[in-house]
Amino acid sequence: MAPRSFWKGYLKLSLVTCAVSMTPATGESGKIRFHTLNRATHNRVESRYVDAVSGKAVDEDDIARGYPRGEDDYVLLEDDELDAVALDSTRTIDIETFVPADSIAWIWHDKPHYLAPDDEVGEEAFSVIRAAMEATKTVGIARVVLYRRERAVMLEPRGKGIVLWTLHYGDEVRPSDDYFSAIPKEKPERDELALVKKLIAARKQDFDPERLQDPVEERLHEMIAARSKGRKRRKAAEPKAEPAGDNVVNIMDALRRSLETEKKPATRKR
Template identity: 30%
Template sequence: MRSIWNGAISFGLVSIPIKLVNATESHSISFRQVHTEDNGRIRYRKFCELEDREVTQSEIGKGYEDADGTIVPITDDDLSHLPIPTARTIEIVAFVPAERIDPLQMDAAYYLAASGAPAAKPYTLLREALKRSHKVAIAKYALRGRERLGMLRVVGDAIAMHGLLWPDEVRAPEGIAPDTAVTVRDKELDLADALMATLGEVDLEDLHDEYRQALEDVIAAKAAGETPPETPSSTSAGKVLDLMAALEKSVRAAKESRGETAEAEITPLPSKKRTPKKTTAKKTTAKKTTAKKATTKSTTTKKPTTAKTTTAAKKTPPRKRPA
C-alpha cells in the first residue's frame, strides 16, 4: 500500500518512524460527465486569469487570498517548516478509555506502518502497551494544511489511527428531536423489544452493497443493448401507518425471513421494570386475616362471659329447707 505521509510517532522521548497508509478504500462506481447529444466527454480546463491561457498541473501552486484581494503564495516548503511540533510528528498527548471518544468525532482511518527495522521495537512496545492498558492514545498531527486530532488503537498486529474532528466541529443536536410531547405505551415498547430480539445480531461480513450490485447490472444490461432491470416501487413510502400494526407486521416479517413460523399473535417480551401487581391477592388475604381475627376476638369475648356466669352460679349458697 502506498503511503500518503511520512513522519514519526512521538511517545514521550521515544520516537517511532512511521508511514501513514489509508485503511479504507471506496468501491463506489464513478461516472463521467458527457454531452447528452453525442456522449462526448466534458472536461474542465484550468486557465490563468492574468495570461488567459490554459496551465498544466506543474504550474499550479497554493495561495492565500487576503481581505483586499492580494494573493499570498504558500509553498510546500513553507508548510513543511511550520513552527509546530506536529508538522512531521504524530504527538501523543494522552491515553483515555475508548468509551470517552464520541463516535460523532470519528473521521478518516489510517494504518501506521513501521518505517524501517529500527522502528520495529518501539512500534511493538507502543502496540503492546495499548493492548495491556485497554486504552486508546489521543494525538495531534498535521496533514493537508491543518493540525488535526487523532485516536490510535490496536487492530490485529497493527496500530491504526482514526482522524478526529475537534470538539467545536461537532454540532449540538439542538432542534433535532420532535418538538411535540409524545407518550410511548408499554405495549409499544414490548413490541419494539420483540422486534429487536427477532432481528438479533448480524456479522458485518455478511452484508454487501446492494445498490452497487444493482447499478452494475444496469450498466451491464445497457452495454449489451438489453433493457435494464426495474426495481419494484415501494408502496409504503411516505405513508403514516398505525404504529402497533406496523410493529406486529415487522415482527412477523422478521420471523418469516429467518424461516420461523409467525405466530397468530405476537407475545411481547417480559419487561424487567414492569412486574404484575398483586394488589388483589393482598386484599383477599387481608380480608381473610381480618375475618379470622374478628372470629377469634368474638370467641375470646364470649368465653369470659360464660366463665363468669358459671363462677357466679357456683358461688350462690344453697337455700335452707324449713324445719
C-alpha cells in the same frame, strides 16, 4: 495484497521514537468511475478555470487562494504560506496525552488509517506502545499534518497494529441538543416496549460486512456489461411510492403484525 502506504514518518512518545507507515483504512478504488466525454466525438472533456467576470481562461500560475473579507475584497494566500502554518508535525506523530478509550464519542471520529512499524528496528518500540495502550484501555492523542491540514488524531490499538483516526475539529461537530431538545420526554408504554424488544430479538444477528453491499454499484456493473454486449438501453424503473406519513396507525396492532411477519421465514429478505 496490501495497498502501498501514502505517509511515512515517526511515532514518538517522550524519548521513544520509531519509524511508521500509514495507509487509509478505507478506500473507493473499486468503485466505478466515469469520464466526462464529448457525446459527438467521444473525446474526453477538460475542465479549466475561467474568470467569472471577463470569461477568459486563467493560467494555472495565476490561480490563488483568497479569503473573503468583504464584497469583492480578498486576502490572498500562497500555498507555501498555508503549508508553513503547521510544519512542526508534518512527519512526526508525537503522542501528547492518553485518555480513556471510551471517552471519545464516535461522532468525533473522522477518517481511519492503519499505522504499522516501517522497519525492524522500530518494531519493538511500536509493539510496546501499542500493548501498553491496550493494557490500560487508553488511546493516544497527537497532532499530525494530513491532507494539507494539521489534524488532531487518536491512536487506537487494534490487533497487532494501531488505527489512527483523524478527529473532527471542535467547530465541525454540531451540538445534539440543537436537534433533540424539542423531542418530548415521554415514557413508552410497557406493552409497546416489550413488543419492540421482541422485534429486536427476532432480528438480532452478528454483524456481517457482506451485508454492506452497494446495490447501485452492482446495477452499474450489470448495465455496463449489457451495453458492452450491444444491448439496448433499458427504460428507467418507476420510483417506488413512499409510505404516507400522515396515516393514523395503532402502534400495538402494527407491532403485533410485525411480530407475526417475523415468524414467517419466507417473508424475510436478507
